[in-house]
Amino acid sequence: MSQKIKEQVKQLLADRKIKGFLGLREENGHVMPYLFCDPQELDSLSVGDWKKPGDARYPLNQILIQLAMAYPDETFAVLVRGCDERGLRELFKWKQLEEGKVIPIGMGCPDELAKACECEKPFPDCQIDGPKGKGAPSQRISKIEAMALEERFQYWLKEFNRCIKCYGCRNICPMCFCNECSLEEELLVEKGDIPPDNPTFHLVRAMHMVGRCIDCGLCEEACPAEIPLRILYKKITEVVAEEFGYKTGYSIEEKSPLNLIEVK
Amino acid sequence: MAKKRLTILQKLLEFSGIHPERLRMRWVSSAEAAEFVHEITEFVETIRKLGPNPLKERVAA
Numbered sequence A: 001m002s003q004k005i006k007e008q009v010k011q012l013l014a015d016r017k018i019k020g021f022l023g024l025r026e027e028n029g030h031v032m033p034y035l036f037c038d039p040q041e042l043d044s045l046s047v048g049d050w051k052k053p054g055d056a057r058y059p060l061n062q063i064l065i066q067l068a069m070a071y072p073d074e075t076f077a078v079l080v081r082g083c084d085e086r087g088l089r090e091l092f093k094w095k096q097l098e099e100g101k102v103i104p105i106g107m108g109c110p111d112e113l114a115k116a117c118e119c120e121k122p123f124p125d126c127q128i129d130g131p132k133g134k135g136a137p138s139q140r141i142s143k144i145e146a147m148a149l150e151e152r153f154q155y156w157l158k159e160f161n162r163c164i165k166c167y168g169c170r171n172i173c174p175m176c177f178c179n180e181c182s183l184e185e186e187l188l189v190e191k192g193d194i195p196p197d198n199p200t201f202h203l204v205r206a207m208h209m210v211g212r213c214i215d216c217g218l219c220e221e222a223c224p225a226e227i228p229l230r231i232l233y234k235k236i237t238e239v240v241a242e243e244f245g246y247k248t249g250y251s252i253e254e255k256s257p258l259n260l261i262e263v264k
Numbered sequence B: 001m002a003k004k005r006l007t008i009l010q011k012l013l014e015f016s017g018i019h020p021e022r023l024r025m026r027w028v029s030s031a032e033a034a035e036f037v038h039e040i041t042e043f044v045e046t047i048r049k050l051g052p053n054p055l056k057e058r059v060a061a
Helices: A003-014 A039-044 A060-070 A082-093 A111-117 A139-145 A149-160 A168-172 A200-208 A218-222 A229-244 B002-015 B033-050 B056-060
Strands: A020-027 A030-036 A076-080 A102-107 A127-129
Touching: A003 A020, A003 A039, A003 A076, A003 A102, A003 A127, A020 A039, A020 A060, A030 A039, A030 A060, A060 A076, A060 A082, A076 A082, A082 A102, A139 A229, A149 A200, A168 A218, A200 A229, A200 B002, A218 A229, A229 B002
Parallel strands: A020 A076, A076 A102, A102 A127
Antiparallel strands: A020 A030
């Protein structure tokens, strides 16, 4: 299904509009990020289909930030899904990437993946390839909301207690770009303490996801303890939308409520 | 800004099973002693009704 993507990237490279295209490549049975600078390499382009369609995902925007820092004058194209596009918009607003130096190449996710992700919008607006799937509502949030307060407390206590403080959720997060991280602050998070202070560690991270989390779900995929982190951040994103009418990553102009001084 | 954060944090606490009324924010100037006393007294009463913090056991352990 990547024919249209290949054609567009070939054209962009031929016109010298981009230095390279950050996408995925399949090699020796593995799907991994790759910067395509030569049109001939595009034959090995992958859209992340590994065992199931689209299941091999990487925080490409995170790699793009590194590339942009190393080559500040160059323009790059990047493979984006619905979530990545939301991420790009927020990263532009947070001044982590320059809009004029990024060309998003959009592809839609298959319904199967959208459903597994409980993704609200599994396709980008700049879509040129792939299916334009239907969004799937989150059923996991309402499941927790149906619990009584005490039951919820016990639920999260049990989940968070499995945390081995590997920082995998933070490290894979394409929206975590702070040079100094609160979760490494010794006054907040004691060294050598496992599981980390429960629930402080995870609630601090959740609060820092306000207006940032674009619901890509990579944190939950990365978590070796299988903590349902996505539900937590999804809830935060829902609260921001309900209380402040701000939908994270949906607009390029509108700013997060925590980036605006005025009181609504 | 703090008010916005508080609104979100209260919802997050509620979602994770901690009573949102355990967190409260009020603006009281240093010239309003009576107001300050009133707020604190009321907060203490609220907390007393809610009972001990479920997290307390973990801290002691």
